[in-house]
Amino acid sequence: MTPPGEGEVAGGFMGEPSADGRFGDFGGMFVPETLVPACQELDRAFRSAWGDPGFRGELDRLLRDYAGRPSPLTECPNLSSELGLRILLKREDLNHTGSHKINNVLGQALLARRMGKTSLVAETGAGQHGVATATAAALFGMDCIVYMGTVDIARQELNVFRMRLLGTEVRAAETGSRTLKDAVNEAMRHWVAVADTTHYCLGSVMGPHPYPWMVREFQRVVGEEARRQCAEVLDGGVPDVVTAAVGGGSNAAGIFAGFADTGARLVGVEPAGGAAVGRAVPGIVHGSRSYLMQDEWGQVLEAESISAGLDYPGVGPEHSHLAATGRATYEQVTDAEVIEAFSLLSRSEGIIPALECAHALAWVSRARSELAGLTVLLNLSGRGDKDVDQMMGILG
Amino acid sequence: MTVAADTAPVGGAEHSWGRLERALRDRRNSGGKCFVPYLTGGLGDDWLETICAVAGAGADAIEIGVPFSDPVMDGTIIQQANDKALSEGATPQSILAAVRGAAADIGVPTAVMTYVNIAHHMGYERFASSLADAGISGCILPDLPLEEVGEWADCAQAAGVETVLLAAPTAPDERLPRICDRSRGFVYSVGLMGITGVRSELAASATRTAVRLKSVTDMPVLVGVGVGTPAQAAEVCRVADGAVVGSAIVTRMLEGAGPDGVASLVAEFRAALDAAHS
Numbered sequence: 001m002t003p004p005g006e007g008e009v010a011g012g013f014m015g016e017p018s019a020d021g022r023f024g025d026f027g028g029m030f031v032p033e034t035l036v037p038a039c040q041e042l043d044r045a046f047r048s049a050w051g052d053p054g055f056r057g058e059l060d061r062l063l064r065d066y067a068g069r070p071s072p073l074t075e076c077p078n079l080s081s082e083l084g085l086r087i088l089l090k091r092e093d094l095n096h097t098g099s100h101k102i103n104n105v106l107g108q109a110l111l112a113r114r115m116g117k118t119s120l121v122a123e124t125g126a127g128q129h130g131v132a133t134a135t136a137a138a139l140f141g142m143d144c145i146v147y148m149g150t151v152d153i154a155r156q157e158l159n160v161f162r163m164r165l166l167g168t169e170v171r172a173a174e175t176g177s178r179t180l181k182d183a184v185n186e187a188m189r190h191w192v193a194v195a196d197t198t199h200y201c202l203g204s205v206m207g208p209h210p211y212p213w214m215v216r217e218f219q220r221v222v223g224e225e226a227r228r229q230c231a232e233v234l235d236g237g238v239p240d241v242v243t244a245a246v247g248g249g250s251n252a253a254g255i256f257a258g259f260a261d262t263g264a265r266l267v268g269v270e271p272a273g274g275a276a277v278g279r280a281v282p283g284i285v286h287g288s289r290s291y292l293m294q295d296e297w298g299q300v301l302e303a304e305s306i307s308a309g310l311d312y313p314g315v316g317p318e319h320s321h322l323a324a325t326g327r328a329t330y331e332q333v334t335d336a337e338v339i340e341a342f343s344l345l346s347r348s349e350g351i352i353p354a355l356e357c358a359h360a361l362a363w364v365s366r367a368r369s370e371l372a373g374l375t376v377l378l379n380l381s382g383r384g385d386k387d388v389d390q391m392m393g394i395l396g
Numbered sequence: 397m398t399v400a401a402d403t404a405p406v407g408g409a410e411h412s413w414g415r416l417e418r419a420l421r422d423r424r425n426s427g428g429k430c431f432v433p434y435l436t437g438g439l440g441d442d443w444l445e446t447i448c449a450v451a452g453a454g455a456d457a458i459e460i461g462v463p464f465s466d467p468v469m470d471g472t473i474i475q476q477a478n479d480k481a482l483s484e485g486a487t488p489q490s491i492l493a494a495v496r497g498a499a500a501d502i503g504v505p506t507a508v509m510t511y512v513n514i515a516h517h518m519g520y521e522r523f524a525s526s527l528a529d530a531g532i533s534g535c536i537l538p539d540l541p542l543e544e545v546g547e548w549a550d551c552a553q554a555a556g557v558e559t560v561l562l563a564a565p566t567a568p569d570e571r572l573p574r575i576c577d578r579s580r581g582f583v584y585s586v587g588l589m590g591i592t593g594v595r596s597e598l599a600a601s602a603t604r605t606a607v608r609l610k611s612v613t614d615m616p617v618l619v620g621v622g623v624g625t626p627a628q629a630a631e632v633c634r635v636a637d638g639a640v641v642g643s644a645i646v647t648r649m650l651e652g653a654g655p656d657g658v659a660s661l662v663a664e665f666r667a668a669l670d671a672a673h674s
Contacts, residue, residue, distance in 0.1 A: 020543065028543075028544055029541065029543055029544060030512055030539050030540060030541075030544055031539060031541060032468070032469045032538050032539055032541070032562070032564070033538075033541050033542070033561075033562040033563060033564040033566075033567065033575075033586065034564035034565070034566050034586060034589055034590075035566075036541045036542070036543065036564075036566075036567075036571075037564075037566045037567065037568065037571075038566070175475055175479070176465065176466070176479075181466065182466075185466050185467075185468050188468045189468055189469075189471075189591045192468075192469070192589065192590055192591055193588075193589050193590035193591070194589070195566065195589065196566075196589070282516075283513050283516060283517060284512050284513045284516050284539070285466055285511075285513055286466075286468075287539075289516075292513075294513070294517060297487045297488055297489070297514065297517065297518075298464075298488075298513045298514045298516065298517025298518065299464065299465040299482065300465045300466050300513070
């Protein structure tokens with residue numbers, strides 16, 4: 001356990017990006033001309049809303065009464081003794097719709113309504129962001145279209161049905177790898193044609209400015225709550241390590257934001273088959289400059305992961321900045337390690353995790369000797385109900 | 397430097413013209429309208445012969461698409477062409493090398509159209525000099541808007557490559573002169589809110605955006621995106637200086653029409669523009 005403030009980095013991390021939307025060398029607004037006014041409008045609207053106590057109050061009320069915040073912090077005595085460290089889970093799996101995605105979506109839907117938009121469009125991988133967006137659209141009485149790769153539609157049938165039940169139109173992305181990357185392409189193509197009436201409800205800390213910043217701010221509530229909750233159980237201190245899974249990186253950004261100004265070690269965990277940060281080659285796709293898996297000519301590679309939510313070849317630009325500066329480190333785990341972690345948490349604590357956050361646990365489990373005796377805060381970003389069918393096929 | 401929207405057209409008068417801009421201005425000054433077809437590089441065995449044939453069929457300049465894995469500004473036709481060319485092994489290097497070898501046969505100025513990551517991955521300086529080396533006059537990167545274009549545009553200018561910027565129907569009035577000021581070769585007036593592809597009717601925004609651009613620049617204004625038939629091209633050219641046509645041309649390539657088949661479609665566009673505006 002580290003006292004707060006110790007090892008603080010000068011200059012500050014996870015504040016506002018520069019005026020041109022940069023976190024260090026990463027970020028920006030690399031979109032077709034047609035979308036520039038929409039991004040600029042969103043930037044102005046978000047700044048105004050975020051500084052408006054009325055907006056903040058309404059969002060806080062929704063997060064409390066509709067999403068069920070604050071989410072608990074759970075001690076894990078069985079798992080802790082098995083791993084030889086003290087593990088605390090931030091229980092985003094207990095939110096309405098089953099993951100952290102609802103935090104961002106309620107913020108964006110409220111903002112979209114404030115901007116006079118009548119429709120939402122979104123992309124989804126595992127379906128968690130799609131379900132959250134469909135939920136907010138139902139709540140706010142907005143039309144909603146969600147793009148999802150055909151590969152993901154097949155492996156996340158239940159979430160497809162949920163979205164349709166909520167009144168959303170699910171459209172198949174049939175190009176390229178037919179996963180999250182291609183769903184983002186289709187959502188952007190859709191948005192180019194309807195930006196005047198439709199808000200693009202992007203699900204992660206990626207895309208053009210202001211999305212990486214805005215989505216992180218909407219997820220900051222995870223880190224701020226966890227900071228207070230940790231202080232209660234750690235006598236005013238902070239954990240030694242804060243860890244979370246990283247695909248685009250929104251749940252990691254949310255929890256890191258609560259601890260960026262402390263001495264806590266921040267560790268993002270990527271799938272080995274989607275290790276954008278691990279490979280550390282910068283590229284530009286989907287609106288921002290960030291680390292990106294690509295071939296020798298700059299063609300974007302297809303990520304491969306057991307988890308549809310992390311099956312993405314890029315990463316949010318702020319994570320590239322945190323990695324490049326050394327403020328956070330990024331580890332990679334294999335599908336086999338993830339399957340083991342999925343079972344481990346289910347068995348030891350009676351909590352079935354989403355495959356996404358099982359990545360973070362897989363790293364903790366692998367690094368247990370290095371982490372011996374330390375306090376580790378892990379963002380349990382979603383629940384595993386959606387993955388049970390897939391895991392039944394694997395574990396039998 | 398920006399120009400107020402209500403002043404006389406000045407954009408384009410302040411820089412020396414490259415080969416692409418000279419060719420388009422020459423066509424306009426002789427009372428004609430410019431026709432610029434888009435062809436996907438590396439698509440099929442005869443794409444280079446097709447480019448040469450198209451040049452001889454009345455194209456004033458040719459856009460050569462360098463396929464990218466994630467073309468967010470493109471509709472299904474150009475996506476299909478991209479995927480096919482990539483699966484057949486097309487790379488930026490193979491396309492540029494082929495164009496370089498055929499520069500004399502092509503005869504008209506060419507511009508590469510691709511996405512910024514292709515240039516970024518090679519390095520802006522190296523990509524710009526590779527284009528110049530291949531005899532390519534211009535470059536269009538649709539996901540590199542005004543705010544982000546500076547670093548690339550400087551490298552392109554140093555290599556003598558004209559960077560064509562897009563202007564969209566959504567741009568507020570104050571933005572258009574800034575785009576014209578930074579664009580080289582021509583200004584690409586985006587015909588509609590949406591991605592590339594053939595539509596049954598020309599969008600009202602196609603002529604509207606061109607009129608707005610013509611009021612702030614002397615540089616050639618060409619309309620592209622959603623212009624798919626000779627009649628639609630003639631219609632936008634009532635106000636614009638020319639038209640860019642991609643998906644309709646690439647459809648012919650995908651159908652296997654061959655150099656003569658694609659060239660005959662280009663000749664139809666040429667004839668429609670000449671007939672309507674002679």
